[in-house]
Amino acid sequence: MKAALEKLHAIDREYRYLERASAALQWDQETYLPPKGVEERAEQLALLEGIAHERLITPETGRLLGELGSVSANPRGDESLPAIERDFLRVMRRRYDRAVKLPADFVSAAARAEGLSQAAWAQARRNNDFAAFLPHLTTMIDFARKKAEYWGFGDRAAQRNSAQSLYDGLLDIYEPGMPASEIGVLFTVLRDRLAALLKKIKLCPQPDTGFLKQTFPIEAQAAFNQKLMAYLGFDQERGRLDASAHPFTTTLGADDIRITTRYFPGNLLSGLFSVIHESGHALYEMGFPAELRRTCLADGASMAIHESQSRFWENVIGRSRPFWQGLFPTLRDCFPEQLGRSSAEALYRAVNEVKPSLIRVDADEVSYSLHIILRFELEKRLISGELAPEKLPAVWREYTREYLGLESDTNQRFNDADGVLQDIHWSMGSFGYFPSYALGNLYGLQFTQKLKSDIPELESLIAAGKFERLYTWLKDTIYCWGCRLEPAELLFKVTGAQLQVNPFLEYIEGKYTELYGL
């Protein structure tokens, strides 16, 4: 058995290295690749993805998994194995089952189409030209539907699979065990209470944000971001920051975690909060314990759990009063002309201005989840075939009006660049990913409740810029598990409860009632 396990670990390792080589090429594509390099890069990525896929689905993997425990008898494998190895087997088995059901030519065709689609999206967004992206979007939807079908979801598989929808199959990639129906129930409550709060806030006077409407040179922003990352405890010998069209985090190795942000001279907060958000992802990736780092268990429990970490740092910490009490002097020193006459309190109020925006990543905490619920509703209908892709821009505008009270067009001109084209996800075929962001808010605040009861003096530690105890708590409570536990198991282990909307809504309602004097 020991020999079989070692062989399986070798396969996992090779697969992971190939995936990370792909990730390095993808990172390069998003940061430094010259525009004309895109086409061959898509071929390179398709080849690598194909090889990685082949490596994972060899008959040997199937034989080894069979030898090490039967799926139906015991999903976590042989009881005589150490718990960590049983978890390793469970994760490998899930990966293998998923991968083996996808034909190799499908996988490389999808990777090739994805590369071209992403490039077409970037150009279409620059040119505000949805029509140029439409054929790629249609292809991405077809690939996503086909993938879920291969996995046994969808109408044709209804008899075998208790009528789980194709969209459920895609959601399961990112949030195992959470179907659209369950998400729908949580999102309905979330939407109604957030919309009600938004309405009340709209009647209130806004904080002064005039001091932020100045020029903040990109070089100075980049210099501040380096300080910010160090302040948050991002080990810059194990990662780096670059610029890209859409901020992201990618793991190229256990000691090589890359984050990106984007810069606008007229918008200091956009780049800064992206750095805090992505650092939250990176701290999670950097915090997996040594015994997991040699395996596929060194991964987030799910996308929503990953988002719970990034959004915790971005909002619960980064948009809190004590955080800016601690950090404001450093920011002011980087921008003495622009911020010399401002204060930590003024900045705290300004970063929490509730002002619905067309752009999801620039949205405030109150309206953010409404952006996600909009995307959830639309992608559910795109995948089911109920909504034709060519109708998407019009429906997007309709929902934007209904959920956020915003018009996306000016002077009779359709502004799809700030509408349906604003996010990279669909161009990559990542349908089912968006709900993770709003679910991450829910997980995050449920974790925070427990954190605050364990460390009652958290606020004064944050004000002093002392994050060690917080970081240790996150490591000992969440990071230590990697993906050994399913999201619901992890949540239950930490908080003793199932996923709820109330901790998040109480936090939001409490914070903004105070800020806006409601």
Ligand code: ZN
């Ligand atoms: Zn994120």
